[in-house]
Ligand SMILES: Nc1ncnc2c1ncn2[C@@H]1O[C@H](COP(=O)(O)OP(=O)(O)OP(=O)(O)O)[C@@H](O)[C@H]1O
């Protein structure tokens with residue numbers, strides 16, 4: 001039985017949700033409205049007046065090769081971050097799941113990176129891979145590899161992917177571990193008796209039963225890679241070299257605050273707003289029908 | 294089809310030993326039921342035969358081959374779990390076909406064997422459903438089906454009927470017995486229900502705190518319990534115990550006499566072996582259980598025919614029984630005399 005508190009009247013409930021409404025209005029509805037409004041204008045070079053251009057900013061953006069390149073970069077970046085962070089997390093969760101004793105310790109240790117702010121994580125990785133004084137760079141140098149993510153686009157991408165994925169592993173790990181532990185042990189044992197060895201069991205039983213968790217994490221991680229990796233990219237590569245790590249969110253910042261092209265920047269925000277709405281809808285739709293077997 | 298041998302089988306979790314050396318020889322095609330109270334180690338024993346639990350000491354042999362270090366999938370066994378352990382994301386057909394598919398059985402043969410099993414278990418109409426769309430009894434049948442399609446040498450059952458209602462339990466009990474007879478497969482069946490044990494078993498193993506107290510045919514175990522535990526556990530209501538010295542001066546300290554409720558007769562006060570006061574009677578139709586209190590406040594039960602006159606509450610009566618109905622157990626609870 002679900003226990004609900006019911007209120008008489010409307011004043012008290014309204015008062016209780018007011019802070020949330022205010023926060024949402026100030027930090028979401030207002031800026032979102034501003035972005036939509038501004039995306040329809042082009043400011044003059046001195047920022048003194050605005051010229052209405054309708055969907056001109058969007059037309060320009062979609063024909064802009066740099067913007068399209070940024071889309072591709074974002075796709076590559078977020079796929080890599082998602083695959084790496086979920087893959088490593090799943091691997092660790094499977095190992096921890098087989099371990100009954102001590103899994104609590106691992107869980108605690110593995111959750112730590114989650115508490116590290118993206119910008120701090122970025123600085124951390126930047127130090128390790130600094131082209132001159134980085135400890136990893138030095139070891140790679142000993143092995144005869146000349147690491148330089150400031151010049152090499154692939155290396156730059158690799159570094160921001162690793163730095164972004166690292167912070168997500170613990171979050172994903174916790175969900176995967178909970179998902180694994182929710183699978184009844186006897187089902188796994190029945191499969192073992194039926195002849196399935198570890199890998200077959202994983203492929204045919206464990207992974208399918210884990211699919212609700214996997215899908216949930218997929219959406220959450222894509223959203224993260226799209227929007228919350230700004231700090232990492234800003235501290236490590238600032239979108240370079242040659243825009244190789246300029247993902248859509250970073251481009252909003254670069255064009256708007258650095259390039260002062262507010263109209264284009266606002267139009268980009270609106271496009272991102274649409275993307276995140278679609279992702280959210282997918283997620284909610286799916287979570288509603290979560291129990292699919 | 295195979296024999297199963299357990300030799301001085303032991304299991305410890307850390308420093309605690311929970312199975313203290315069990316020896317059982319199971320013949321080909323035999324139906325063995327392991328019965329005992331909760332926590333006595335029945336599941337642990339079965340899981341060691343299945344290979345799901347490591348053997349701490351001793352040996353498990355299937356068809357004469359030592360299998361201590363053989364993986365479950367290589368033991369040629371099938372197991373039915375208490376919660377059925379069906380694969381929730383697969384249809385009934387896929388559940389039953391899973392093992393065959395892994396073994397690389399050709400598709401037409403899989404289809405044939407699954408449909409044979411489905412016919413046998415009356416599951417033909419449910420092959421396309423998922424486990425969550427089935428009733429408890431149907432799930433139970435799917436679990437059985439999954440076990441039989443692979444034609445294993447040994448069936449293992451861990452309390453397969455305990456999640457069913459009483460009526461279905463009786464029906465499935467019969468079906469399991471018939472199925473095992475028809476297939477002629479050696480079966481090891483764990484239960485805490487003595488009626489299940491009595492009705493299913495060719496031989497039953499009565500477990501007590503990690504030890505197999507007695508192994509034998511059900512009626513044999515019932516008639517000649519080797520320990521006080523077996524006498525108390527098998528039979529309902531359980532055997533009555535009284536201090537042996539009460540009736541046999543000279544019996545060793547701590548020895549007890551056991552008498553089954555159905556062997557006790559009511560006689561006039563002052564006569565018979567014991568005097569008792571009637572507390573209350575439970576008329577069950579075919580029989581009546583009379584609960585009594587002895588002089589030293591110990592409880593005593595007698596069971597009489599439903600047609601016999603029911604003694605009144607509070608009445609003083611005498612209790613008598615034939616000499617060969619009484620069982621003497623030593624201070625160590627072992628049977629002293631036949
Ligand atoms: N993983 C484990 N670690 C430590 N002790 C265990 C473990 N599994 C079982 N035991 C102990 O072993 C003993 C036997 O357990 P088992 O599950 O075999 O009992 P059972 O006879 O099947 O009981 P039930 O009828 O309740 O299923 C119990 O005392 C239990 O506490």
Ligand SMILES: [Mg+2]
Pocket residue numbers: 335336337
């Ligand atoms: Mg058990």
